[in-house]
Amino acid sequence: MTDTTLLPTRATYAPGQGISIDIERPESGSYSGEISVWKLGEIVSRFPVANVTRWDGPTLPEGSYGIELTIDGELCGRTAVEVTSTPRARLRYGFVASYSPGKDATACANLARRLHLNSIQFYDWAYRHADLMGGGESYTDALDQTISLDTVRNLIAAYRDVGTDSIGYAAVYAAGPEEWPAWKQHALLRPTGEPYALGDFLFILDPAAPEWLSHFRGELSRTSVALGFDGYHLDQYGYPKFAATPDGTAVNVAESFATLVTQVRDELPDARLIFNNVNDFPTWRTASLPQDAVYIEPWEPNVTLESLARITRRARSAAGGQPIVLAAYQHIYDSVDARTGDRSTAFTMATLFSHGATQLLAGEGGHLLVDPYYVRNQEAAEETLSFLARWYDFLVEHDEILMSSDLHEVTSSYVGEYNGDLDVTYPTAPVASDPGGGVVWRRVVSHGSDLIVHLINLAQQVDTQWDAARELPVAVDGGALRMRHIPGRTPRIRVADPDGIGRLTQVPVRIEGDYVIAELPPLHVWQVLHVTY
DSSP states (O other): OOOOEEEESSSSBOTTOOOEEEEEOSSOSOOEEEEEEEETTEEEEEEEEESOSEEEOOOOOSEEEEEEEEETTEEEEEEEEEEOSOGGGOOOEEEEOOBOTTOOOHHHHHHHHHHTOOEEEETTOSSBTTBTTTTTTEEEOTTSOEEEHHHHHHHHHHHHHTTOEEEEEEESSEEOTTTGGGTGGGBOBOTTSOBOEETTTEEEBOTTOHHHHHHHHHHHHHHHHHHOOSEEEEEOOSOOSEEEOTTOOEEEHHHHHHHHHHHHHHHOTTSEEEEEEETTBTHHHHTTSSSSOEEEEOOTTOOBHHHHHHHHHHHHHHHTTOOEEEOOOOGGGGTSOHHHHHHHHHHHHHHHHHTTEEEOOEETTTEEOOSSSGGGOEEOOHHHHHHHHHHHHHHHHTHHHHTOTTEEEOHHHHSHHHHOSEEEEOSSSOEESSOOTTSEEEEEEEETTEEEEEEEEOTTOSOOBTTSOOOOOOOBOOOEEEEEOOTTOOOEEEEEOTTTTSSOEEOOEEEETTEEEEEOOOBSSEEEEEEEO
16 A cells, blocks of 8 residues: 555534545646445445545445555555544544744644544643633743633634534633642642642642632633633542532532533533543543533553453443543653554554543643643654554544444353353464453444454563553464354454454454354454444
């Protein structure tokens, strides 16, 4: 496959909107080929194409599709598109963190198109945490970053043109030194009597204090009118969980967060609201609140792939169908080369995508989060952006079998000797239901009468740290799926790999007694098997 880039004009399409794809080829000159549209490995339609830099395609029914360009019979490029009347049912989250005067928004919007990012967090755009719009049209923020509100508006407009929501960052309980005298009566206090703080420049107060809530709601409303944000990222720092205010009132901070989110929803009924559950606190209380996602920022002790899986499973069980996203910052990119960082990210994404969650990682015009202060992001290598594009294409194209709320974990009901219904084996690597060094991590998920099997190759890894350098995966060969079958019916078994052809392709099967056997292609990082009748 050549390095032709297919770039959808939008991160997401509404029903009735025609699909358009920009075709960016490395060489100039005429060409003649074909664009094909696929849905879960099935061909939907084919269209001849010649000498165009933008292909204007048909309107498509709601769903997710793969788009391929072939020239002279060779696959030259792939992408994916989503058509949906409920774009907030998914959250593919990105970020922007710089707003200097005259900034060109085009590259930022193009990254949203390339990775199908349907929401962008505008990190630290405000004048002060407790005074969002007090700096006028141009100012320096609390950490001396130059901000132009014209740039903020231009970014919002550029993202809106490509179908991406702009989400303004707002800390829910923080005031800086200049504003603190007006709010210190609501401080959350340490046992020593000092206020809890973030460093020495933000002090923490009760987010449900009525005076603060009235102020905070008004700040968000005025900002929505002045700038046009589509919603807000409601941030906290993960502490304290319980504290007292200066008058001795005990505060259960989880309950205060719940009060704040509910009242912000009352103030902004149409806004896209995303609350940050730092280290899973307090997801059990906030997941069912009237917001638009369950967003979790994992930190130590949540350092393994299993911890990411466990957090995601808990969130899905509490979320009531809301999308799940983890802000799993890959700090590893700050200390290793791009390929090593990409290996770590591949295992993180394989874990999250296979559990029905996404990752906040990429943003700006092609940068990565390597620090919780988003301004300290890192420019991504082009090979990293190409890798992310492949995986995000895969995520969108296979949305129905990766992100649906109708997916249910059934591994322990199907695998093993007692069940004997379905399993995967390799001659050179053990297969396990939990991630671990030296194994192939196998999970089985049901989707109606279909089964989805996820295989993640940890055979060369000595541990499962998600933000650490990984050994180069060596393909595991000789895999076989063995499943009990229905008499008179042969299942169709298909395999997809984000680093392979990218869509589901059928593998041959044979019958041996009560069982169907399918020989699997080599496993690199992550394979998805789709079993249907």
